[in-house]
Amino acid sequence: MNGTVVDFPAGVVHGTGTVVDVVPVGEKVGVITDRTPFHPVDPSWPDQPADSGTLDGLTVVDCLVGAVDPDGGVAVDTAITARRGDEGYQWVVVHVVDGPSPTVGSIVDLQVDAPRRSALSRAHTGCHVSALALNAVVADLWRKEVPLDGIGNPDFDRIALTSSRMTPDEARDTYRLGKSLRKKGFDSAALLERLEELPGLVEAKVGQWVAADASVDIETAGPHLTDLRYWCCHVPEGTYRIACGGTHVTALRELGQLHVRYERPDDATLVAVTTVGG
Ligand SMILES: [Zn+2]
DSSP states (O other): OOOOEEOGGGTOOEEEEEEEEEEEETTEEEEEESEESOOOOOSSSOOSOOOOEEETTEEEEEEEEEEEOTTSOEEEGGGOOOOTTOTTOEEEEEEEESSOOOOTTOEEEEEEOHHHHHHHHHHHHHHHHHHHHHHHHTGGGBOSOOOBOTTSSBOHHHHHEEEEEEETTEEEEEEEOSHHHHHTTBOHHHHHHTTTTHHHHHHHHHHHHHHTTOEEEEEESOSBTTSOEEEEEEETTEEEEEEOOSOOOSBGGGGBSOEEEEEOSSTTEEEEEEEOBO
């Protein structure tokens, strides 16, 4: 079996695919096709949830990643033990349906829930621009040299991010502010003193990029699920480039109104909640 060819990085929401295998997923059926517009949730970094939609009219209740071993056995989602790049493995999209399984070799119609996909794409792009604007507005709080982002600010987002979760039109990014970050040279206390001003500063920075009509594109190293992909955003200061397997809008003006607020679930954690649309 070859790895699945994926069309979601180009923003595609509809297509057809040939069924290459059908596997059990719990009580349900996992349908693997040669190509698909469906975005599966990534088991190792589940930031953007699976697309929903239909497969030949059947409801796709979940969409997962599968790893096919050299003998043709398929491990799904968190049962996967192989790593990307392991010799002999192929990586596939598994459409989980609740209903009669289509036969191997048949051609099926694949329709993603387009409004939900659009809202997840807005959330994902909003997540990245909110984070990059945060990099810019806390750039003066680093006391040591650390890796920089695409336009030369210390990359707080990459260094401090511990989890990221998107829902339609909202992203929640969790950052660690504790001892390990302070050891890297970040002045967490100064950030907390600035906490009330942060939303306004971040929204103003994003506003400048929207006013400049910043565009977004996805660079891909190949057509398959596990080929490397990069989110590229072209702002007046330069180009941001982030490794990313999700879906996105093509210009920041499509985000609508972006708002951000910061929550403190505990002393060592900052959660950025970015909402878009509206
Ligand atoms: Zn991303």
